[in-house]
Amino acid sequence: MTGDSRTYVALSGGIGGAKLALGLARLLGERLTVIVNTGDDFEHLGLTISPDVDTTLYTLAGVANPETGWGRRDETWSFMKAVAELGGPTWFKLGDRDLAIHVERTRRLRAGETLTSVTAHLAARLGVAARVLPMSDEPVRTAVETETGTLAFQDYFAREQCRPAVRRIRYDGAETARPTVQIEAALSAPTLAGIIICPSNPWLSVDPILAVPGMREAIRASSAPVIAVSPIIGGKAVKGPTAKIMAELGLAVDVASIARHYGDLLDALVVDAADRATADALPVPASIADTLMQTTDDKIALARHCLSLCERLAAAPPKPGKRRPAETQA
Amino acid sequence: MTGDSRTYVALSGGIGGAKLALGLARLLGERLTVIVNTGDDFEHLGLTISPDVDTTLYTLAGVANPETGWGRRDETWSFMKAVAELGGPTWFKLGDRDLAIHVERTRRLRAGETLTSVTAHLAARLGVAARVLPMSDEPVRTAVETETGTLAFQDYFAREQCRPAVRRIRYDGAETARPTVQIEAALSAPTLAGIIICPSNPWLSVDPILAVPGMREAIRASSAPVIAVSPIIGGKAVKGPTAKIMAELGLAVDVASIARHYGDLLDALVVDAADRATADALPVPASIADTLMQTTDDKIALARHCLSLCERLAAAPPKPGKRRPAETQA
Numbered sequence: 001m002t003g004d005s006r007t008y009v010a011l012s013g014g015i016g017g018a019k020l021a022l023g024l025a026r027l028l029g030e031r032l033t034v035i036v037n038t039g040d041d042f043e044h045l046g047l048t049i050s051p052d053v054d055t056t057l058y059t060l061a062g063v064a065n066p067e068t069g070w071g072r073r074d075e076t077w078s079f080m081k082a083v084a085e086l087g088g089p090t091w092f093k094l095g096d097r098d099l100a101i102h103v104e105r106t107r108r109l110r111a112g113e114t115l116t117s118v119t120a121h122l123a124a125r126l127g128v129a130a131r132v133l134p135m136s137d138e139p140v141r142t143a144v145e146t147e148t149g150t151l152a153f154q155d156y157f158a159r160e161q162c163r164p165a166v167r168r169i170r171y172d173g174a175e176t177a178r179p180t181v182q183i184e185a186a187l188s189a190p191t192l193a194g195i196i197i198c199p200s201n202p203w204l205s206v207d208p209i210l211a212v213p214g215m216r217e218a219i220r221a222s223s224a225p226v227i228a229v230s231p232i233i234g235g236k237a238v239k240g241p242t243a244k245i246m247a248e249l250g251l252a253v254d255v256a257s258i259a260r261h262y263g264d265l266l267d268a269l270v271v272d273a274a275d276r277a278t279a280d281a282l283p284v285p286a287s288i289a290d291t292l293m294q295t296t297d298d299k300i301a302l303a304r305h306c307l308s309l310c311e312r313l314a315a316a317p318p319k320p321g322k323r324r325p326a327e328t329q330a
Numbered sequence: 331m332t333g334d335s336r337t338y339v340a341l342s343g344g345i346g347g348a349k350l351a352l353g354l355a356r357l358l359g360e361r362l363t364v365i366v367n368t369g370d371d372f373e374h375l376g377l378t379i380s381p382d383v384d385t386t387l388y389t390l391a392g393v394a395n396p397e398t399g400w401g402r403r404d405e406t407w408s409f410m411k412a413v414a415e416l417g418g419p420t421w422f423k424l425g426d427r428d429l430a431i432h433v434e435r436t437r438r439l440r441a442g443e444t445l446t447s448v449t450a451h452l453a454a455r456l457g458v459a460a461r462v463l464p465m466s467d468e469p470v471r472t473a474v475e476t477e478t479g480t481l482a483f484q485d486y487f488a489r490e491q492c493r494p495a496v497r498r499i500r501y502d503g504a505e506t507a508r509p510t511v512q513i514e515a516a517l518s519a520p521t522l523a524g525i526i527i528c529p530s531n532p533w534l535s536v537d538p539i540l541a542v543p544g545m546r547e548a549i550r551a552s553s554a555p556v557i558a559v560s561p562i563i564g565g566k567a568v569k570g571p572t573a574k575i576m577a578e579l580g581l582a583v584d585v586a587s588i589a590r591h592y593g594d595l596l597d598a599l600v601v602d603a604a605d606r607a608t609a610d611a612l613p614v615p616a617s618i619a620d621t622l623m624q625t626t627d628d629k630i631a632l633a634r635h636c637l638s639l640c641e642r643l644a645a646a647p648p649k650p651g652k653r654r655p656a657e658t659q660a
Contacts, residue, residue, distance in 0.1 A: 046436050075408070076408040078405070079409065082427040086456075096409045099412070100412030100413040103375050104417075106375075
């Protein structure tokens with residue numbers, strides 16, 4: 001696609017979303033912007049840790065740990081062993097290499113840089129061509145109300161291993177957060193040809209992004225098609241607590257629940273071939289693809305499917321209330 | 331020495347001093363208190379680093395790096411490589427294991443603990459029986475006035491590798507610092523049988539300790555003998571910039587300069603057999619020993635020499651103005 005100037009925005013959380021982001025990045029390079037959830041961010045051992053931003057950076061840089069999906073490839077664990085020896089907290093695993101990104105981020109944030117600026121610096125150093133944008137420079141902290149009380153996200157996710165049953169999920173600080181100028185520019189770019197919600201956990205990873213005031217509006221205001229890839233395949237989550245949380249929230253664990261969750265934000269939902277039978281009954285148009293991403297080729301193939309879908313949607317008559325590039329240009 | 335309740339206080343900086351502290355610790359265990367220089371402490375990468383405290387802890391715990399004298403044995407360097415990759419500062423070497431002590435110290439200091447309390451915790455976790463006391467809980471920062479301007483200690487020592495010629499050494503913050511109650515208790519203990527100034531750099535490592543208001547007075551007020559071990563052997567420093575600094579300050583690089591530097595604070599100066607010829611001409615009584623500490627046995631032998639010397643000095647008539655335990659008991 002030499003000379004193609006079309007740009008795309010992906011919304012992503014951690015491991016699952018980063019897989020599709022990698023596929024998109026291989027096809028798009030610097031024409032891809034990934035808006036990443038920072039609701040999982042927290043302060044630990046005096047460090048500001050941005051797990052989803054790091055997973056995205058590491059994945060796009062090709063230095064992610066292929067076994068875990070989080071952390072770095074060829075990691076060593078001397079620091080963690082010494083922390084244990086000194087009686088420090090060890091429930092959040094920090095590898096020796098991985099530690100550098102937290103220390104460097106914390107140092108730069110304390111020096112007054114924004115998280116967006118720090119992330120751009122880290123991406124450049126890691127050789128990531130795509131733009132990786134934290135969903136906000138203001139802190140938003142996902143809190144999980146469970147049967148045993150309210151837990152900060154990492155207390156729920158890493159320390160408690162998602163065991164407590166979820167009653168409700170809050171995004172503390174979201175009401176006063178703002179999308180950054182970089183995000184506003186990406187979502188209002190005349191070159192924007194598609195907005196792709198990656199198959200991350202809708203409640204834990206995508207909703208915090210959509211909770212930033214103005215984000216949902218900017219997505220709706222875009223002339224580009226908006227699509228999502230279902231994180232539910234054949235009634236199961238590929239990985240992580242998505243299915244468990246859906247059940248605890250009283251939702252059926254199926255693609256229909258995902259479609260209803262995003263509702264009219266979407267122009268289409270990409271569902272796996274395993275869910276073909278239910279696709280026609282969805283409240284949004286469905287697009288069938290192989291969505292299980294195991295190899296890099298799988299990721300690129302699904303990314304290619306998403307880009308083609310955006311292209312077809314842009315060429316089709318818009319749904320009511322939606323502008324299309326043709327109208328904008330008219 | 332079963333049932334021996336005599337206690338000793340050592341004053342020490344980093345590598346050189348820690349060698350004698352190790353010898354003393356082997357003989358005394360928990361009857362040894364080491365007051366350690368914190369003038370080298372600094373903030374780096376958001377961490378509060380106490381190089382001399384750590385060298386002392388690691389040495390006494392038997393986990394020090396035997397090649398360098400600083401840092402930890404069996405160290406790995408993944409963090410530092412990743413910091414370099416991310417464009418962070420790499421002039422101060424932080425090993426993966428070593429990093430844990432800085433992170434844990436910083437975390438506890440931020441939570442409101444004193445440096446003394448944090449150090450006691452770390453010592454306990456590392457299995458150090460001797461008491462290791464930072465010279466103050468208030469920050470004192472050694473600054474080196476050089477021909478090219480004033481440098482913070484680590485900028486002079488680690489970053490500039492002691493290259494600039496020293497004009498004067500300052501101990502910023504010393505005027506408002508205080509010895510801790512733990513130090514006051516150690517120096518006024520009725521069991522105190524000797525105060526030993528380790529062969530650390532007198533200007534860079536011992537003077538910051540003595541610059542803490544009340545420290546010199548508490549040492550003078552003690553009834554116990556005060557001795558120092560010369561860091562100069564045969565006109566040379568064993569390691570580090572002591573000889574270079576002495577020359578730059580216009581001092582002869584010999585044991586007489588060391589004796590004059592400590593002056594009447596001392597009851598005796600331990601000098602190496604290599605300096606026997608000049609020992610009689612010193613302004614303080616000299617005691618000849620093998621002071622070059624290469625093996626653990628060397629360290630223990632020199633420690634034993636120091637303890638015997640204290641014992642002999644305590645039994646001898648005191649110098650004018652000095653109290654002795656016998657008088658106290660009379």
